[in-house]
Amino acid sequence: EDQVTQSPEALRLQEGESSSLNCSYTVSGLRGLFWYRQDPGKGPEFLFTLYSAGEEKEKERLKATLTKKESFLHITAPKPEDSATYLCAVQATGGSYIPTFGRGTSLIVHP
């Protein structure tokens, strides 16, 4: 069974304090790993797709990296507006294209 585990569950940072969120996954094979940002009461907003180990993608203060067992979302010099829940999902080979989602990391950035 495909599994996705995100850590930590919650993270509090001061503005400008860089950190990383972790997404560990167990799948038979990986089609793609996705990162989403979700604001309270809203739908998840697509951020990145990573396909293979060693791949990296960046968007503003966010950088996502991928290894064979985990992905990291690095947040550089975060601002209060980066506060949100960050969700990770994996799409596995074999069977359907339905992704398995992690429970998310709730990030709060204090000014």
Next chain:
Amino acid sequence: KAGVTQTPRYLIKTRGQQVTLSCSPISGHRSVSWYQQTPGQGLQFLFEYFSETQRNKGNFPGRFSGRQFSNSRSEMNVSTLELGDSALYLCASSLKVTANTWELFFGEGSRLTVL
């Protein structure tokens, strides 16, 4: 380009009633998925439709059903509502980006409260 549109955004129902939620996918997307999100369970997959056919189904009781129309718009229905059905219901339309990968784009959700 318009995103995924879900209606209504908020609704309140009582136990035993039924509810219908609507989703208009991004233009050109033929796959629509539905998810239930609660604080305790996270995002749980309900079902997926592609070209008017249910292609995948999650582990939800038969009270949860859906359909897709020829214009790719989708509806989901929950009958005989229970208190535990209170949740944010999310619709996602999907785009095939590689031979083996589909990217999901979510709507803002429909917040259902069952009293």
